[in-house]
Amino acid sequence: xxxxxxxxxxxxxxxxxxxxxxxxxxxxxxxxxxxxxxxxxxxxxxxxxxxxxxxxxxxxxxxxxxxxxxxxxxxxxxxxxxxxxxxxxxxxxxxxxxxxxxxxxxxxxxxxxxxxxxxxxxxxxxxxxxxxxxxxxxxxxxxxxxxxxxxxxxxxxxxxxxxxxxxxxxxxxxxxxxxxxxxxxxxxxxxxxxxxxxxxxxxxxxxxxxxxxxxxxxxxxxxxxxxxxxxxxxxxxxxxxxxxxxxxxxxxxxxxxxxxxxxxxxxxxxxxxxxxxxxxxxxxxxxxxxxxxxxxxxxxxxxxxxxxxxxxxxxxxxxxxxxxxxxxxxxxxxxxxxxxxxxxxxxxxxxxxxxxxxxxxxxxxxxxxxxxxxxxxxxxxxxxxxxxxxxxxxxxxxxxxxxxxxxxxxxxxxxxxxxxxxx
Amino acid sequence: xxxxxxxxxxxxxxxxxxxxxxxxxxxxxxxxxxxxxxxxxxxxxxxxxxxxxxxxxxxxxxxxxxxxxxxxxxxxxxxxxxxxxxxxxxxxxxxxxxxxxxxxxxxxxxxxxxxxxxxxxxxxxxxxxxxxxxxxxxxxxxxxxxxxxxxxxxxxxxxxxxxxxxxxxxxxxxxxxxxxxxxxxxxxxxxxxxxxxxxxxxxxxxxxxxxxxxxxxxxxxxxxxxxxxxxxxxxxxxxxxxxxxxxxxxxxxxxxxxxxxxxxxxxxxxxxxxxxxxxxxxxxxxxxxxxxxxxxxxxxxxxxxxxxxxxxxxxxxxxxxxxxxxxxxxxxxxxxxxxxxxxxxxxxxxxxxxxxxxxxxxxxxxx
Ligand SMILES: Cc1cc2nc3c(=O)[nH]c(=O)nc-3n(C[C@H](O)[C@H](O)[C@H](O)COP(=O)(O)OP(=O)(O)OC[C@H]3O[C@@H](n4cnc5c(N)ncnc54)[C@H](O)[C@@H]3O)c2cc1C
Ligand code: SF4
Ligand code: SF4
Numbered sequence: 061x062x063x064x065x066x067x068x069x070x071x072x073x074x075x076x077x078x079x080x081x082x083x084x085x086x087x088x089x090x091x092x093x094x095x096x097x098x099x100x101x102x103x104x105x106x107x108x109x110x111x112x113x114x115x116x117x118x119x120x121x122x123x124x125x126x127x128x129x130x131x132x133x134x135x136x137x138x139x140x141x142x143x144x145x146x147x148x149x150x151x152x153x154x155x156x157x158x159x160x161x162x163x164x165x166x167x168x169x170x171x172x173x174x175x176x177x178x179x180x181x182x183x184x185x186x187x188x189x190x191x192x193x194x195x196x197x198x199x200x201x202x203x204x205x206x207x208x209x210x211x212x213x214x215x216x217x218x219x220x221x222x223x224x225x226x227x228x229x230x231x232x233x234x235x236x237x238x239x240x241x242x243x244x245x246x247x248x249x250x251x252x253x254x255x256x257x258x259x260x261x262x263x264x265x266x267x268x269x270x271x272x273x274x275x276x277x278x279x280x281x282x283x284x285x286x287x288x289x290x291x292x293x294x295x296x297x298x299x300x301x302x303x304x305x306x307x308x309x310x311x312x313x314x315x316x317x318x319x320x321x322x323x324x325x326x327x328x329x330x331x332x333x334x335x336x337x338x339x340x341x342x343x344x345x346x347x348x349x350x351x352x353x354x355x356x357x358x359x360x361x362x363x364x365x366x367x368x369x370x371x372x373x374x375x376x377x378x379x380x381x382x383x384x385x386x387x388x389x390x391x392x393x394x395x396x397x398x399x400x401x402x403x404x405x406x407x408x409x410x411x412x413x414x415x416x417x418x419x420x421x422x423x424x425x426x427x428x429x430x431x432x433x434x435x436x437x438x439x440x441x442x443x444x445x446x447x448x449x450x451x452x453x454x455x456x457x458x459x460x461x462x463x464x465x466x467x468x469x470x471x472x473x474x475x476x477x478x479x480x481x482x483x
Numbered sequence: 484x485x486x487x488x489x490x491x492x493x494x495x496x497x498x499x500x501x502x503x504x505x506x507x508x509x510x511x512x513x514x515x516x517x518x519x520x521x522x523x524x525x526x527x528x529x530x531x532x533x534x535x536x537x538x539x540x541x542x543x544x545x546x547x548x549x550x551x552x553x554x555x556x557x558x559x560x561x562x563x564x565x566x567x568x569x570x571x572x573x574x575x576x577x578x579x580x581x582x583x584x585x586x587x588x589x590x591x592x593x594x595x596x597x598x599x600x601x602x603x604x605x606x607x608x609x610x611x612x613x614x615x616x617x618x619x620x621x622x623x624x625x626x627x628x629x630x631x632x633x634x635x636x637x638x639x640x641x642x643x644x645x646x647x648x649x650x651x652x653x654x655x656x657x658x659x660x661x662x663x664x665x666x667x668x669x670x671x672x673x674x675x676x677x678x679x680x681x682x683x684x685x686x687x688x689x690x691x692x693x694x695x696x697x698x699x700x701x702x703x704x705x706x707x708x709x710x711x712x713x714x715x716x717x718x719x720x721x722x723x724x725x726x727x728x729x730x731x732x733x734x735x736x737x738x739x740x741x742x743x744x745x746x747x748x749x750x751x752x753x754x755x756x757x758x759x760x761x762x763x764x765x766x767x768x769x770x771x772x773x774x775x776x777x778x779x780x781x782x783x784x785x786x787x788x789x790x791x792x793x794x795x796x797x798x799x800x801x802x803x804x805x806x807x808x809x810x811x812x813x814x815x816x817x818x819x820x821x822x823x824x825x826x827x828x829x830x831x832x833x834x835x836x837x838x839x840x841x842x843x844x845x846x847x848x849x850x
Contacts, residue, residue, distance in 0.1 A: 100784040103785035109489040110489060111489045111787070113790075116790045117786050119786065119800075221489045353780055379780070381825045381826065390826065467565045469564035469568050
């Protein structure tokens, strides 16, 4: 069997591992023009700030591809000849496959305002972006970061520790509205400011202004102007599927490759996994899910299906984690999903940035549907289990200590807010 | 939690530049002057002029290095409770048990005894000609602590109770050595080497001690008051082995190389590759309760844990495979858990490893 995989990211490599595990003699080709070695994209910020070296973010040792018998193809794919089972490259070369996996990930969303192609403006998604940012950081004095999400805040942290004056523009009135409540944002935003980040809530970009072809300032939607020499645009990512538009593959309205529950696309013997694939969510919506965890799981499932194991991809209950400067964040289940009748139980431990929010449904005997925690560490797998077991808020508050994952000697968690005290 | 480690790889001295080499060479030279003073006679006179023996001077410098290093460490990592408690304990143990008590004993004209060292790290504690010069309580302490105390504590809390909470070698690594912790080799090859080297030294420690004890028991006091043996050949072999162990393992491996290589190969070269006590503790740790629990499915494979593990354990490999683990080498310093940006790892003393969660995840469709 000849397997070809476009993309050497977490979805691609996990599919390759699974294929090798299931088929010792298969020929497995990994196509990527980004980098020779699989690296952890989630750790880009740590390389940028010097906490990790480039080699540190490679999860496998350098001889891994050889050991596993993976063939590297350093090409950019530009199309698929599905009828002839061939992958077409920019260079004109072709690669024959029996099964093809598209694990081509995401690209940064380009900004809608003028002036995005001038020097000093960029994104933070790819390895090239990392190289670019590190170069810019050696000279930058004043930087603007646009986009109130996870990549944005990571870039802010990197810039601030490099001693660069950093302005963080967030369109909404709070930070990361898709996941945080106003009260949680009110914990995170002062923390960012405490670290020296200039946070501008409710502020939109209007234009990047160049002088002699290089960024000199940005104009904001309220007309004011902010001088700067570096602009990082982090307003989201979208599936990297522009090169597939002519192939007849079915894409959703976000550009995600539509797959069935075995991650098959509409083209014969072509599968898709990771950031670029569009799966059906628990609520019936078809869309991509751009997370490390889901990409990894999809890669494994796709690998199994490619050898004929017939595995279903089941998303399961949502969980995620992140870090906002010093504040760790854990979530499980449905928070900020605006489920009808939902109520929040909320506790902010005085003098700390530790907060706990539990979303529950009073109409269903206080059944818990979601959890958001800042500061403390939580074992999301236990929380997920409780949510799936349809535990009540009262039960959960009594047992919450068991799901705590803080390091030893930390003051223990105690629920002090009464159940009716929730908002 | 903030780890205080940003910029590590932008700092030349932390990434083996010329200054790191210079420090390494200076440390090498210093340790040679210390351990081979009996032949070189350079530092001894200096110490005398300061009114102390060479080992007291060394102990003083060591303790000061740990205090300053401890302050530096807390400045960087003090936002972690575990690090706060551990660092204060390990520095206090050094000040009180490793430095002050022996010093006071010497002032009162008895031989200094370090309560925080055990055989075979302090191999003389099982050499009869040495230990029997101490009062009976200390003889019993040296013996019983190794036979009962050390194994029990290790069984329940892992080798960390010693290697990163009590031991002076570990103490220096965890304090003054902190800037270099990421330099440990985490390749599988290094792990292989470690398994051989550390058990080889452990064997050497057992063999040397056994020979010294046998040789001692074959001696007796002659009528004219001489300490003599009927087996002069064995005596000369045993003495040579004892001296060889002292030179190679104690002086070279624990001193010159162990500390000299800090800026080049990380701080735990001795602890990881050579320490015979660590080897024994490691075996007990594998049978015991201490382990590092991995929160399933949350690892982003960033590599912070593996990079800052001073024992060169590739923690990420376990974490991304959802495997809670016990590794003989782990000294329970807690750094992997501390630097993990997703809170995946936790040091625990629990009876059994948690099952890796391979269960099907059921969606909560009914919202
Ligand atoms: C800065 C940053 C931080 C993040 N942090 C988190 C986090 O904390 N938690 C989390 O869950 N997720 C995080 N993510 C998202 C996570 O990294 C992605 O979901 C994940 O990497 C997607 O993996 P993938 O294998 O699908 O695609 P990718 O890792 O994007 O890999 C796709 C590869 O395919 C290559 N490719 C694409 N098209 C072609 C072509 N035509 N020809 C050849 N090669 C091609 C690309 O160059 C790329 O190398 C973060 C992302 C970024 C950028
Ligand atoms: S595995 Fe963790 S606790 Fe153990 S030695 Fe390494 S960093 Fe320290
Ligand atoms: S366990 Fe934590 S530090 Fe280690 S690779 Fe995973 S996310 Fe990174």
